[in-house]
Amino acid sequence: AQSVAQPEDQVNVAEGNPLTVKCTYSVSGNPYLFWYVQYPNRGLQFLLKYITGDNLVKGSYGFEAEFNKSQTSFHLKKPSALVSDSALYFCAVNNAGNMLTFGGGTRLMVKP
Amino acid sequence: SAVISQKPSRDICQRGTSLTIQCQVDSQVTMMFWYRQQPGQSLTLIATANQGSEATYESGFVIDKFPISRPNLTFSTLTVSNMSPEDSSIYLCSVAAGYSNQPQHFGDGTRLSIL
Numbered sequence: 006a007q008s009v010a011q012p013e014d015q016v017n018v019a020e021g022n023p024l025t026v027k028c029t030y031s032v033s034g035n036p037y038l039f040w041y042v043q044y045p046n047r048g049l050q051f052l053l054k055y056i057t058g059d060n061l062v063k064g065s066y067g068f069e070a071e072f073n074k075s076q077t078s079f080h081l082k083k084p085s086a087l088v089s090d091s092a093l094y095f096c097a098v099n100n101a102g103n104m105l106t107f108g109g110g111t112r113l114m115v116k117p
Numbered sequence: 118s119a120v121i122s123q124k125p126s127r128d129i130c131q132r133g134t135s136l137t138i139q140c141q142v143d144s145q146v147t148m149m150f151w152y153r154q155q156p157g158q159s160l161t162l163i164a165t166a167n168q169g170s171e172a173t174y175e176s177g178f179v180i181d182k183f184p185i186s187r188p189n190l191t192f193s194t195l196t197v198s199n200m201s202p203e204d205s206s207i208y209l210c211s212v213a214a215g216y217s218n219q220p221q222h223f224g225d226g227t228r229l230s231i232l
């Protein structure tokens with residue numbers, strides 16, 4: 006079985022500061038990892054994915070994520086946070102067919 | 118990526134009634150999924166909508182409560198039957214190309230409240 010953990014329910018960061026949203030996973034075999042963002046009253050929007058290759062993956066809106074196989078982590082990062090980045094973030098893993106397993110979500114609050 | 122339209126965007130219903138949610142995609146897609154999400158919480162997969170055959174339901178979800186149709190490769194419906202307040206939730210449609218390394222793309226959801 007595959008699983009995803011997002012250990013922080015909420016992350017608070019000041020605008021302009023770097024942000025990190027943590028994600029760890031458990032799968033058998035090689036994982037396909039995804040980050041999604043959800044704004045109020047919207048569905049999930051795809052941010053980025055790791056399939057293979059370079060451990061640092063760049064995605065939409067200036068976000069990037071670092072895959073660490075030994076730590077089974079896939080943390081989402083951004084060098085300089087914006088107030089508009091405030092949203093709910095989900096990490097997800099897929100290595101069995103097309104079934105995505107989502108983490109519990111992390112609410113990012115960026116304060117001016 | 119595909120453009121996904123869900124209708125209605127929100128509704129308030131009486132207990133004991135049923136509501137059908139529609140999901141329309143602007144291009145043919147291999148996979149369509151239905152999820153449930155409590156506000157601010159994670160997503161739970163209800164079922165995979167299969168074109169031309171019965172949907173594949175996850176543990177805890179049954180066809181009598183959540184009948185699903187998928188008549189073609191661009192459209193699916195989810196019905197929430199005999200609703201109770203516990204069914205108050207956000208229902209999301211998603212689509213995928215059919216490969217594990219490709220992301221799913223989501224509609225904006227249907228926000229359902231049961232009185």
